[in-house]
Amino acid sequence: MPISSLFRPGSKLKIKDADASQRLLDDGDKKLDKDEAKTRDKLATMKLGEHISAYQELLYAQKKYKLLIVLQGMDTSGKDGTVRGVFGQINPLGARTVAFKAPSNEEKEHDYLWRVHKEVPTNGEIVIFNRSHYEDVLITRVHDWIDDAECTRRYAQIRDFERMLTETGTVILKFFLHISKQEQKQRLQERIDDPHKHWKFDPQDLVERKFWDAYQTQYEKVIAATDAEHAPWHIIPADSKTQRNLAIASVVVEKLESLELEYPPAKPELAKLKIS
Amino acid sequence: MPISSLFRPGSKLKIKDADASQRLLDDGDKKLDKDEAKTRDKLATMKLGEHISAYQELLYAQKKYKLLIVLQGMDTSGKDGTVRGVFGQINPLGARTVAFKAPSNEEKEHDYLWRVHKEVPTNGEIVIFNRSHYEDVLITRVHDWIDDAECTRRYAQIRDFERMLTETGTVILKFFLHISKQEQKQRLQERIDDPHKHWKFDPQDLVERKFWDAYQTQYEKVIAATDAEHAPWHIIPADSKTQRNLAIASVVVEKLESLELEYPPAKPELAKLKIS
Known part of the structure; x- marks a missing residue:
């Protein structure tokens, strides 16, 4: 079974049932302590990172595909850390990260897909969205800024x-x-306990935390409504x-492998050229 | 003497006299073979990369400064490699690379600084220019697309x-x-000899190579005219x-050190907060 299918949503998705602490590599016979397991994970991810880096050069050379990675999750779920840990080794010249924050006044004057469309990858490029158009069916619906009918229209628009x-x-x-509510509590508390992390702490995170269950339910709906073979969650x-x-790197490598990327054909006119 | 001053242009700059193969670390008593020296350089650069990465978090947290790095050089001089080798470890969320190619039709309808200004860093951000507005006083002057008077006006505009x-x-x-003409020959030849690198080979590079001396002279003029304490070459x-x-990483670290970056003050209202 391919790695990626481990993480595909079921037909009757209940996020609460999915175990946020499930492990991809088990320890087999030997019992690894926590640090040993972390080191093992990191080395495996670095190895995959090298593959991603090599595939990225092919992607860039061939200019046949564009790769768009969408990262969503509750506050502190590790979107920034994923960018760094999984995509930190690739050549910045062919890759870009875009963090979508609350829309600016100009952005609000447009439809919600306008600012997203501007940032999609070009041929050969990898673009990572740290949050995305999915916020427009998540925070907006949780806080009743849009109603169910509008939200349903948006699901269709997003699919299209x-x-x-x-x-x-x-x-x-x-x-x-997917993190547990308990894990978020710890991560927020760490930001508070370390004065050097206060700048990362946004009081709004506490407000959103109160809506935890509503977010989980809305994520279930969004994922069910927008999961597609060509754009899988x-x-x-x-x-x-x-x-x-490790899990994300595995899925990305598996996908890049399946594309059967190739270098563009050699140029015959260069075969015997000698530079003077 | 600070590292950076090793690489500052003299008052009567002759690039041809500057040794493109000059070494920053010498081997001291022990004779290192080529591979050993390379490994030593790489480890030292990685160490500096970790410093850059740590300073970048401070830069991003403090949001007091913006950092703009301009990379210029002849074809194959290693601008891409520098981005990867020196800035590969920093968090992509606070850093961006912009590669300036031949201007698009829309860009040509504007002044030459328009597309550059759009891409300068925001507070706390690091932006790396792979080529820049300096092309508008280099290739343009070497090929006589602009005359001396216009070029001189542009020097002043760039300084302003x-x-x-x-x-x-x-x-x-x-x-x-700064690479030697001989080194460029080898690097271009490598692209030709490896069919997997043909996609990187642009026949225009050979045309520009014929103007080698004109470029060196023009670089001397440009550097002399636009070197400034606040924007040093x-x-x-x-x-x-x-x-x-190693050299570039040293200069960047030295500069970041000198800024005396600090985390924003801790927020007293968070001191005793417990997340529920």
């Missing part, structure tokens, strides 16, 4: 948008970084940072 | 532009990656890739 992107050469992978157990990175 | 950026919080570091010996990365 992503299908168009796929039909024009974009490979889309969507990841929901993967639900990544993310209580462990090293296991999270 | 960079002064304005500095006065509004941007720290600017400009690097000329550094001439980096770049025949050795590992020494090049």
Whole structure:
């Protein structure tokens, strides 16, 4: 069974049932302590990172595909850490990260897909969305800024948008970084206990935390409504940072492998050229 | 003497006299073979990369400064390799690379600084320019697309532009990656000899190579005209890739150190907060 299917949403998805601390590599016979397991995970992820880096050069050389990675998850679920841990080794010249925050005034004057469409990858490029158009069916619905009818319309619009992107050469992978409420509590508390992390602490995170259950339910709906073969969701157990990175790197490598990327054909006119 | 001053242009700059194979670390008593020296350089650069990465978090947290790195150099001088080798470890969320190619039709309808200004860093951000507005006083002058009078006007415009950026919080570091004509020959030949690198080979590179001396002379003029204390040029010996990365990383770390970056003050209201 391919690694990626471990993380595919079931037909009757209940995120609460998915274990946020599930482990991808088990320890087999030998009992590894926590640090040993982390080191093992990190080395495995680095190895996969080298593959991603090599595939990225092919992707860039061939200019046939565009790769779009969407990262979604609750506050502190590790979106930034994923960018760093999984995609830290690739050549910045062919890759870009875009963090979508609350929309600016100009962005609000447009439809919600406008600012997203501007940032999609070009041929040969890898773009990582840290949050995305999915916020427009998550925070907006949880806080009743849009109603069910509008939300349902948006599901269809998002499906159409992503299908168009796929039909024009974009490979889309969507990841929901699934942490438990207990894990978020610890991570927020760490930011508070370390004065050097206060700048990362946004009081709004506490407000959103109160809506935890509503978010989980809405994530279930969103994932069910927008999961598609050409733009699949993967639900990544993310209580462990090293296991999270390992899982995401595995899915990305598996996908890149399946594309059968190739260098463009050699140019015969260069065969005997000598530079003077 | 600070490292950075090793690479500062002299008052009567002759690039031809600057040794493109000059070494930053010498081997001291022990004779290192080539591979040993490379490994030594790489480890030293990685160590500096960790410093850059740590400073970048401070830069990002403090949001007081913006850092703009300009990379210029002849074809194959290693601009891409520098991005990867020196800035590969930093968090992509606070850093961006912009590669300036031949201007698009839309860009040509604007002044030459328009597309550059759009891409300068925001507070706390690091932006690396792979080529830059300096192309508009290099290729353009070498091929007589602009005359001396226009070129001189542009020097002044560039100085003004960079002064304005500095006065509004941007720290600017400009690097000329200095390779020898012989080294370029080898690097171009490698691209030709390896069919997997043919996609990187642009026949235009051979045309530009014919203008080698004109470019060197023009670089001397440009550097002399636009070197400033607030936006200094550094001439980096770049025949050795590992020494090049080491030199650039050293200059960047030295500069970041000098900024005395600090975390924003802790928030007293968080002192006793317990997350529920």
